[in-house]
Amino acid sequence: MPLLDVRDYSKHFHIDHLGREIGVFDTLSFTLEPGQFLLVSGPNGVGKSTLLRCLFRSYLPTSGQALYDSRYGQIDLASAADIDIMTLRREEIGFVTQFLRPRPRVSALELVAEPLLAAMDAADAETRAASMLDNFGLKSALWSAYPTTFSGGEQQKVNLARALIAPRRLLLLDEPTASLDAATRRSLAERLAELKAEGVAMLGVFHHPQDVAHLLDGEINLTLPQTSPNGVSAGN
């Protein structure tokens, strides 16, 4: 059984004050196996990020199914109860963006260790967090500092360390390499290779897919709807 089996998946936004429906993708179907890494490709505005957000349920898909083979059995991510999605986000499905949301008075080490706290005590979690920050090349002098004061590049290192520290079975990667320096891009590719070897399935949008080209198993190519040239179609 594939880890993820997406069937006739559609997303339309209904914008009430415009009184219209904006279609993003329609009847999309694909499968993703454990350890497989698929690139989501297509022109700007075609809905690549929207697809990832629908699967993570930050957006509510309009129709179709996303059957996910969880440890608890098969569950449809399109219609699962919110509380079940919360459990899956905590334990199985990760979402990686390029943005960190630092919080006041929370150190880099604490922020990175946080996703592990459900599974181990704080000391062990921080040991792992330290080695993860080291992998991504954050100077150890900064580990106990607050990322709210960090530069953009330093924040991204913290962000990736946090996003990729906990064991996940499915990772949704939304342009994680955008504006990373070359060394950090290399560290990221190495970490993704490790995860892939461990059997983690990945679905990613990359502005520069060459960073991860050697890891890719295939592509989901999204195309703009025929009806309109700019990706926007009026309600029907």
Place this chain on the structure above:
Amino acid sequence: MQATSNRPSSRRLDPPRIATLAPVVAVRGLRKTYGRIVAVEDVDVVAYPGEVLGIVGESGSGKSTVLRLLNLQEATDAGTYHLNAEGVTTEDLFTLDRYRQREVRVRHIGIVYQQPHLGLRMRYSSSGNVAERLLMTGERTFATLRRAANESLAVSEFPLDRADDPPAVLSGGMQQRVQLAKAIALKPALLLLDEPTTGLDVSIQATVLDTLKRLQRSRQITMVLVSHDLGVIRTLADRVMVMRGGRVVEQGLTDQILEDPQHAYTQQLVHAKL
């Protein structure tokens, strides 16, 4: 132009399948009227262990009434209320007599109000305010009371060198910390937060929210948070209910409600704020 008949009204989701723990709070069919005004109609509130459920809406939406009903401060016109807490698991709290309701409120429910004077005696010492909760359970040893009160104040990140000061002379942020210390002193099953940071300076608001967040992580307290401030909701809540005119118009995961609101009213609310 065609009528928008296929508007994606709140999609029906499946019942929970993975979640195996019983909800801490299960309130069904809440209804409350004041004279001819229907304040709350047909509202369900379900919160699972350790989660923070946000309730948003404008003034008059009924969100504060829901909180008062959850706090057993007022009688409901209809509905049932189950709280998964020691000794009351099988009871409908709305059917208990006033005396037992008060007992449940003291032992199992904590509340932080927007206005500190609703929750505190403003001229008693801060540690005394917290100790009062413990007194109600029968604890009489001064040393024990003081130690427990100070522990609770410390968890609320209240500076202990000010424990003898009355709330009346403290800043707004400090007053909220005293309220919080009092609310959690007996390790309640449910913590209710009614606009807990509204009216505080932005920087103070951030630190109080951070304290609540730490508390939620370390103690896994189930919280119901009422706020009109979507920033507060985004920071703290796992799930959100959007209320309008006494009814729930939409509910979902916090990021979904804020980023992909389905209901026209929620779209308006979100776009007006962000």
